[in-house]
Amino acid sequence: MAMNKRTLESRNVKMSARGVKVFYGENEALHGIDIDILENEVIAFIGPSGCGKSTFLRCLNRMNDTIAGARVEGQIALDGNDIYDPSLDVVLLRAQVGIVFQKPNPFPKSIYENIAYGPRLHGLARRRAELDDIVESSLRRAGLWDEVKDRLDQPGTGLSGGQQQRLCIARTIAVSPEVILMDEPCSALDPIATGKIEQLIDELSESYTIVMVTHNMQQAARVAHKTAFFHLGDLVEMGDTDDIFTNPREQRTHDYITGRFG
Numbered sequence: 001m002a003m004n005k006r007t008l009e010s011r012n013v014k015m016s017a018r019g020v021k022v023f024y025g026e027n028e029a030l031h032g033i034d035i036d037i038l039e040n041e042v043i044a045f046i047g048p049s050g051c052g053k054s055t056f057l058r059c060l061n062r063m064n065d066t067i068a069g070a071r072v073e074g075q076i077a078l079d080g081n082d083i084y085d086p087s088l089d090v091v092l093l094r095a096q097v098g099i100v101f102q103k104p105n106p107f108p109k110s111i112y113e114n115i116a117y118g119p120r121l122h123g124l125a126r127r128r129a130e131l132d133d134i135v136e137s138s139l140r141r142a143g144l145w146d147e148v149k150d151r152l153d154q155p156g157t158g159l160s161g162g163q164q165q166r167l168c169i170a171r172t173i174a175v176s177p178e179v180i181l182m183d184e185p186c187s188a189l190d191p192i193a194t195g196k197i198e199q200l201i202d203e204l205s206e207s208y209t210i211v212m213v214t215h216n217m218q219q220a221a222r223v224a225h226k227t228a229f230f231h232l233g234d235l236v237e238m239g240d241t242d243d244i245f246t247n248p249r250e251q252r253t254h255d256y257i258t259g260r261f262g
């Protein structure tokens with residue numbers, strides 16, 4: 001079982017959802033999701049294709065706002081504050097709740113500029129030296145500094161796939177997030193690069209709350225403290241990862257983890 005899991009009982013709720021429904025036009029893709037995500041928790045969303053994992057993940061930083069025809073109902077809070085409040089600054093929200101996608105998507109800029117862009121946008125550095133510090137510390141936290149420190153002016157797109165994904169994680173870290181969302185962050189990577197990202201997720205959970213979608217049940221078992229099983233737009237069951245995989249309460253969860261349906 002996974003690396004270095006810590007007891008989570010006494011932690012604060014970082015994000016909560018109540019009665020969250022998502023519609024794409026007439027189609028109701030999520031039927032009322034309730035969940036509490038605790039501080040510094042790594043939680044994995046698993047479930048068959050099309051069950052709504054990515055849709056729900058995107059609700060957590062209002063990425064569904066960018067999809068024409070998508071509509072969200074219900075409540076989602078970050079530290080108790082409604083993230084769908086009309087007066088909320090969505091750009092700031094997406095810094096607080098960053099997202100890393102399936103396919104690494106560095107900007108077509110230098111490694112340095114990939115990291116410096118967000119802190120500049122959010123006014124996090126007043127001087128070049130401060131920006132340099134943020135770039136270095138973000139790359140260090142993402143486990144990439146030693147590999148790129150001598151070529152910060154080279155294009156981010158010239159890195160390997162695994163390095164590009166760590167660059168995208170560093171870019172997310174650079175704007176001081178509270179929560180990092182990851183939508184199948186390893187599905188485009190080879191096993192060695194995947195192992196590095198999984199190790200990194202474990203380290204990052206010391207500082208951030210991490211919510212990841214994964215198709216890979218072994219990956220959920222390796223890295224997640226909690227696992228939530230989605231099916232046909234419902235959150236069927238959530239619990240400690242060990243319990244979900246060894247002793248699920250619901251028949252549908254049991255059937256999925258034993259491979260009875262995909």
Ligand SMILES: Nc1ncnc2c1ncn2[C@@H]1O[C@H](COP(=O)(O)OP(=O)(O)OP(=O)(O)O)[C@@H](O)[C@H]1O
Nearest residue numbers: 024029047048049050051052053054055056067215
């Ligand atoms: N942009 C969109 N427009 C219309 N319908 C969508 C859109 N995105 C998702 N859906 C629909 O919403 C439902 C849930 O999809 P979603 O991608 O969230 O599932 P998922 O569990 O993440 O699947 P996968 O594991 O294949 O990525 C599906 O029926 C899907 O067809």
